Amino acid sequence: PDSAEKSISKAVFYMDGQEIKLPVALKSCATGCLPKLAKNSMIVTLRAISNAKPGLHQFQVEATQSDGQMIKASGNFEIVPWQMGGQKIKNIIIMLGDGMGAAQRTAARIVANGYAQGKAKSALAMDTFPVSGQIKTASLNSLVTDSAPGMSAYVLGNKNNNNEEGVFPDDTLDPFDNPRIEYLSEYLSRTQGKSLGLVTTADVFDATPAANAVHTSNRGAGTGIVDQYLDDRKLTGLSVLMGGGRKWFLPASIPGSARSNGNDYEFSAVEAHTADIVKRWKASPGKLDKDRDLIADFQAAGFQYASDLTSLNNLDMKSTDKLLGLFAYSNMNVALDKIDGRRNVSKGIKGRVVDDFGFPDQPMLEEMTTKALTVLQKNKKGFVLMVEGASIDKQAHNMDTERWILDTIEFDRAIKVAQDFAEKDGQTLVIVTADHECSGVALIGGSTVTDARLQELVKEGGVSNLRDKVVGVYEKAGFPKYIIANDGYPATTDIDYRLLVGYGANSDRYEDWRTNSLPLQDSQQPFAKTTPLSAYPSDPSARDVDGKFMINGQVPGNSGVHTATDIPISAMGPGAWAFTGVLDNTDVFFHLAQAAIKGVVNPNVKALSKRP
Numbered sequence: 001p002d003s004a005e006k007s008i009s010k011a012v013f014y015m016d017g018q019e020i021k022l023p024v025a026l027k028s029c030a031t032g033c034l035p036k037l038a039k040n041s042m043i044v045t046l047r048a049i050s051n052a053k054p055g056l057h058q059f060q061v062e063a064t065q066s067d068g069q070m071i072k073a074s075g076n077f078e079i080v081p082w083q084m085g086g087q088k089i090k091n092i093i094i095m096l097g098d099g100m101g102a103a104q105r106t107a108a109r110i111v112a113n114g115y116a117q118g119k120a121k122s123a124l125a126m127d128t129f130p131v132s133g134q135i136k137t138a139s140l141n142s143l144v145t146d147s148a149p150g151m152s153a154y155v156l157g158n159k160n161n162n163n164e165e166g167v168f169p170d171d172t173l174d175p176f177d178n179p180r181i182e183y184l185s186e187y188l189s190r191t192q193g194k195s196l197g198l199v200t201t202a203d204v205f206d207a208t209p210a211a212n213a214v215h216t217s218n219r220g221a222g223t224g225i226v227d228q229y230l231d232d233r234k235l236t237g238l239s240v241l242m243g244g245g246r247k248w249f250l251p252a253s254i255p256g257s258a259r260s261n262g263n264d265y266e267f268s269a270v271e272a273h274t275a276d277i278v279k280r281w282k283a284s285p286g287k288l289d290k291d292r293d294l295i296a297d298f299q300a301a302g303f304q305y306a307s308d309l310t311s312l313n314n315l316d317m318k319s320t321d322k323l324l325g326l327f328a329y330s331n332m333n334v335a336l337d338k339i340d341g342r343r344n345v346s347k348g349i350k351g352r353v354v355d356d357f358g359f360p361d362q363p364m365l366e367e368m369t370t371k372a373l374t375v376l377q378k379n380k381k382g383f384v385l386m387v388e389g390a391s392i393d394k395q396a397h398n399m400d401t402e403r404w405i406l407d408t409i410e411f412d413r414a415i416k417v418a419q420d421f422a423e424k425d426g427q428t429l430v431i432v433t434a435d436h437e438c439s440g441v442a443l444i445g446g447s448t449v450t451d452a453r454l455q456e457l458v459k460e461g462g463v464s465n466l467r468d469k470v471v472g473v474y475e476k477a478g479f480p481k482y483i484i485a486n487d488g489y490p491a492t493t494d495i496d497y498r499l500l501v502g503y504g505a506n507s508d509r510y511e512d513w514r515t516n517s518l519p520l521q522d523s524q525q526p527f528a529k530t531t532p533l534s535a536y537p538s539d540p541s542a543r544d545v546d547g548k549f550m551i552n553g554q555v556p557g558n559s560g561v562h563t564a565t566d567i568p569i570s571a572m573g574p575g576a577w578a579f580t581g582v583l584d585n586t587d588v589f590f591h592l593a594q595a596a597i598k599g600v601v602n603p604n605v606k607a608l609s610k611r612p
Contacts, residue, residue, distance in 0.1 A: 001040060001065050008042040008071075010064040013049075016057055020049055025272055034171050043171050045273060054081035080157070080590050085599025089574050090382040090427035092184075092592055093418045094154065095126075097411050098147060098208055099393025099404075099438030101567050103501075107401075107443055108408035110499055111490060115479045125416040126432045129570035133580045135588065136566055137436045140169070143564045147207035147393070148219040150435025150585065151386075155184040155212055157589035163219050165211035175218035176228075176265035177274050180281060184593060185212055185384045189237030192596075193381040197240035197372045201365055201407070202390030203330045203524060204229070204245040208435060212386050213238060216265075222248045222258060224265040224286065230298055231284030239379070240372045241298075242325035243390075244332040246307075247526050249294040256329050256526045261288040298324045308361035312371060323375050327362045330524035334391045334403045335410035337519060338362055339489050347517040349532035356532045357525070365389060365414040373421050382427075387414055395519075396438035397559040399540050401501045402493040402515040413488060422573050429595055431579060431588070433569040439560030440504025445477035447513060450496040458512045461548035466512060471500055506560045509540035512547035575600040 001008055013020040029041040044061060051057060060074040097104070105126065113122045120127075139149035140159035149160035158181050161169050167178035188194040198209040205222040213236040214228045226248040229238060250257035265286040267274035278285045299305055303322040306312035312325055333341070333354050340347060341354035341362075348356040369387050376383040389411030395404035415432055422428035447454060447470050457465040472478065480499040482490040493515045500513060520543065521528050521536045528534070537543040539558035541550075555561050569588070571579035575595030579588070594601060 001042075002069070002071065004038060004040055006069075007040055007066045008044070008063050009066055011042075011044040012062050013046045014058075014060040014062070015049070015051060017060075020046065022046060022049060029171070032173055034173060037171055041171075047276060052079060054079045082598045083594065083601050085594060085601050087427075087574055088597070088599045089429045089595045091376075091422075091425065091429070092384045092596060093422065093428060093430040094384070094386045095389075095411070095415050095418055095430065095432040096151060096208055096386060097389045097392050097408065097432070097434045098202075099396050099436060099562070100389065100408060100411070100434040101437030101441060101563075101565060103441040103443055104392055104396070104404065104408050104437075105568065107405050107441070107499065107501065108412060110443070110480060111405050111482050111493070112409045112412070112484065112488075114481055124412045125419055126412055126570050128419070129430070129432060129572045129576070131571040131576040131580050133569050133571075134566040134582055135433060135569050136582065136584050138564065138585075144562050145436050146219075146562065147435050148211050151208045151211035152183075153585035154433075154588045154592070155386075156181045157586050157593070159586065160211075161217070164217045165207060165219055166213075166215035167217055169217065174265070174274075175216050175221050176224055176286070177267065177271070177277070178215065178217045179273075180215045180277065180283075183212060183236065184589060184596075185236050187593075188382075188384060188596060189235065193379070194237055195239040195376050195379040195381075195383040196237045197376045197383060197385040198238070198242070199240065199365070199368045199372050199385070200243035200388040200390050201332045201334070201410075202243055202245075202388065202394070203248075203328075204241055204243040204326070205248050206243075206245075206331075206390065208388045208390065209241075209243065209386065212236075212384075218263075221263040221265070223260055223263045223290065226294060227264060227286065227289075227292070228284070230294065230301060231286065233301065235281070235283065237383075239321065239383070240323045240375050240385070241303075242306075242323065242327075242368045242372065243388075244326065244328035244330050246295075246326040247329045249298075249326060251293050252290040258526060259290045259292065261290045264288045264290065295324070295326070308359070309363040309367065310361055312363055312367070315371075317371070317374050320375055321378060323371065325363075325368065325371075328357065328359045329526050331391065331394065331522055332362050333357055333359065334395060334519065335364065335406040335489070336403050336493075336515075338364060339406070339487060342487065349518075349535045353518065356536075358527075365410050366417050369414040369417045373417070377421075377425075385418075387418065389414065392434075393438045396441060396503075397561075398520045399439060399503050399506055399509050399560050400516055400519065403519060406489060406493075409489060419572065427574065429571070429573040429575045429592070431569060431571045431576075431592075433588070434567040436562045437565045437567050438562050439506060440563045440565075442502045442504055443499065444502045445471060445473040445500050446480050447496075447498045447500055448472040448476055451494045451498070451514070452496075454513060458514065458547045461546065463549055466547050466549040470513060472497075503560055505555060505563050506551065507540060507553040507555055507558050509551055509553065510544040510547060511549050511551050512544040514544075516543060
């Protein structure tokens with residue numbers, strides 16, 4: 001109502017001017033609503049309304065106040081039409097480089113393959129995809145998206161608010177009771193019997209993997225998110241889940257566990273909207289259980305469990321139809337530190353960085369992708385697989401250049417695995433994209449000095465030494481030459497005349513242009529504040545201080561931020577033609593759905609959806 005003295009007595013809904021004659025529920029906000037709402041507010045709910053007519057539609061509600069006055073609100077929604085198609089694709093692979101803009105892709109190409117006489121010596125795997133386009137990334141409530149709505153747009157066809165995945169926004173406090181939107185994986189599991197695989201280098205509760213299977217308005221509600229993976233597996237067809245995040249699977253009494261009843265979920269059987277989720281969606285009602293042994297529960301549900309690369313390789317893949325891999329307490333170590341671990345390079349506090357984190361035997365992303373495909377292809381009805389290169393984003397937030405570049409190279413090696421599978425299979429559509437760009441990465445040029453001279457200038461310090469004597473632009477940038485070792489990664493990133501990277505959405509940071517020996521502290525790690533991890537730099541302004549070259553940022557805080565820039569998409573396989581041009585992120589969903597449900601449309605037919 002429009003004042004504290006009034007109340008709402010009635011509400012009527014209309015679609016395209018016609019009254020919807022279905023029951024309308026009114027819920028008081030005296031308790032259980034967002035703090036921004038007045039206590040006399042009412043939540044008005046209409047259920048079981050459907051409209052499949054293609055086109056734009058207007059939805060309107062009229063609420064009657066106790067004084068007889070009418071309050072009106074309206075909004076539009078669009079039904080995108082199917083087109084007659086031909087071949088239906090069997091499998092969908094979404095390769096998601098979190099935070100990976102055009103500059104991140106270019107930097108990986110420069111470092112991994114090199115340039116000479118103005119041309120790249122060879123292409124990244126993602127460069128060889130025959131179709132490319134670009135994607136607009138805004139979320140429902142912001143020009144700048146976070147990863148939850150950035151990913152979910154691709155598999156929902158709807159915009160989500162920032163921090164929300166698989167749901168429409170509502171006004172209740174419960175992060176798990178929002179109105180759900182069916183994921184593409186859920187629809188394809190329900191109607192075609194397809195499986196779902198989720199592979200990430202992040203904590204598996206993180207926004208990108210969760211935004212393929214979990215419904216919540218709080219991407220940080222870790223206990224409930226991982227519980228929902230298992231409890232709603234019959235809705236999603238989840239068969240493979242690999243990444244970090246073991247802390248959410250351990251009972252609360254176990255050191256390292258992060259399980260808490262405070263971020264778990266349990267639906268009320270009394271509240272109509274939560275009872276409806278259980279009854280109509282056939283979703284699990286949940287249970288507040290911080291002491292749950294979720295690894296054991298996954299195993300009881302038929303999942304084979306791997307805790308490290310060795311155990312992953314020792315699995316009998318012939319008998320493995322479901323796979324759970326948890327290779328770190330939270331986010332996995334990044335490619336640079338995993339490769340240093342395999343090369344036995346000790347840069348950590350007590351040895352190798354992976355030893356400091358307690359997980360010295362972590363798989364690379366391409367190794368995880370290979371295992372995931374081995375399991376998923378057993379389902380003759382097909383699958384949806386999402387593979388995330390997560391720390392392209394996380395290390396760009398940290399403005400840790402070499403770490404996100406090597407993570408992009410690692411991601412491209414996983415793309416090659418997916419590409420090889422799709423070329424052999426012939427029934428698989430693969431897309432490579434991002435959810436957003438991170439930190440406004442800019443490739444500004446190359447160093448004009450050797451690494452030995454750079455180290456001398458770092459000791460001397462200051463802007464005149466580390467900017468004016470080092471940064472080469474235009475023809476002074478030259479072509480940085482990295483030597484690639486047999487493992488596919490640079491033998492060293494501290495080369496003479498190195499690539500130099502700047503940031504346009506950065507916080508304050510010190511810069512000395514050299515590879516950081518240690519990553520920044522990761523607050524998601526349960527032992528981040530204990531030795532040896534507590535000795536790691538806390539933020540970018542606590543790193544490279546000796547060089548005295550402070551770069552002032554455009555944003556507050558202590559990390560780079562996401563940007564609103566469009567991001568690239570590449571596609572191969574049946575239906576790939578649709579992913580050309582400038583697309584909204586929700587268009588990706590409709591192109592995937594068209595190819596999987598109605599069949600690939602002839603490329604001479606007009607586009608599936610046309611937006612202003």
